[in-house]
Amino acid sequence: MELRHLRYFCAVAEELNLTRAAQRMHMAQPPLTRQIKQLEAELGTALFRRHTRGLVLTPTGQFFYEHALQILEKVDTTVAATRRLARSGKQLLGIGFVPSIFYSELPVLIRQLRQKEDIELTLSELTTIQQVQALKAGRIDIGFGRLRIDDPEVEQEVLFDEPIIAALPRTHPLAGATPTLADLAGFPLIVYPATPRPSYADVVLGLFRRRGLKVTVIQEANELQTAIGLVASEMGFTLVPEQVKRLQRDDIAYVPLAEGHITSPILCSRRREPPSELLCHVDALLRPLVDRHRQG
Template sequence: MELRHLRYFCVVAEELNLTCAAERLHMSQPPLSRQIKQLEHEVGAELFERGSRGLRLTTTGQFFRQHAIQILEKVDATLESTRRMARSKRVMFGIGFVPSVFYGQLPLLVRELRQKDNVELSLAELTTVQQIQALKAGRIDMGFGRLRIDDPDVEQEVLFEEPVMAALPAGHPLEGTTPTLEQLSHYPLILFPAKPRPSMADMMLGLFRRQGLKVEVVQEANELQTALGLVASDIGITLVPEQVRRVQRDGIVYTYLADKHITSPVICSRRRGEKPSEIMQDANRILEVLVENRRSGRYP
């Protein structure tokens, strides 16, 4: 399927008349009719009802039209953004991140890079596994996650380790304490993200498993904010990296664990063996300062 098929379809769907649609598209009617039939064959469904009074969209056609319009608008917007970038000589720099790292230093990195006149930033919320794929495909240039993944095309740098905390419903029996994993294992656990895996969810389960503890997983959530909402609803508890405590919401309290050695890494991923661009060098310099501030306690 080509973009022209979608454009032809949208014009015909608007006109509901092949002759008028062909005039708008500056083509004759027979080729347009063939293109629409070819599209229907590829979709595997009739998009138009053909009658003596003209054309009508089928239910399938109405659904297809909504999505075709969205696709074409996205393509047009992307083309326009690309042209603007070319005219302004700006360079695209993509950053992927897991949500739990966006409450610490990452917004400061983004803010400083945005101040540079020659940079067009693209941010994408991705799991660490998705970041590796995006790096190899060239969709992003730098990723921030929490999983160590062995891939010959990607290098990973552990920026720092941060404590893991328990997020509890307000009024929970363990509120105000520094609980052990054994104590936490007696309460229903909320995991996130539910998919794709491996993820932070597997890290949480691994903490209990290594101590021979069994836990009851009462709910899985795809997003951090959903998991916290479930905690606030008293569905269960969850484990989060320290940065997440900056998310203040009613019904949730955060507490450090008794074992201070239980940590979660913040890992920066980049393409291996690639000569750093000017923008990458700037990002690395900014990141070095931010990480040192974090390690020294100036930005807890």
């Protein structure tokens, strides 16, 4: 399957008429018809239902159309960005990050990198697992996450460990306390992200499981901000890295845990290969920020 097959298919899916789609693609109708039939044969399913007045997408055709559009849009965006980068003569640096990293040192690093006129930054909000996949595919050059991943092609470095705290509704009975995990286990829990797994959600659940504590997960959220919003609505509590308390809200109380040794690592992930000059520059900017954080 080639990109042209996706373009042919999308044209037919949007026109729902082979003659108009062929005109749009500047080709004759018989070759276009053959391409669609070949695509259906390769996928092993019918993408269209034929009617006297035209075509209708099948459910599998609709699914394929939605995803084919995303692929083509990504390709077009990438091609345009590549051409723009070539014209500018800049070096491209892709950074992946989990949302909770964005409340501390990462914004400072990004500000410093943006001051370099020869660097074009691309930022991608990705879970740690997605960062590893993006590193291996070459879509990013460095990632900042919280989950340890064992992969021979990627190396991870712990920059520092960050205390985990509880985010509670301001009206919660434990809002002014220093609760233990056993205290919290009696209340409904909100975890994030819901997918993909494993993720920080499994780290949080593991804290209770290893202590033999049963906790009721009332909701799984995809985003940190969503989880905080659900806490504010008094649906339950969640556990967050300490720096998230910079996200001040009048309806949220951030409280330390009685088990003060419970932490979440900040991990820097890179491809397991000699670093480029650009990544060495990133490392030189990153080290003072990490040292400053460690010193409080």
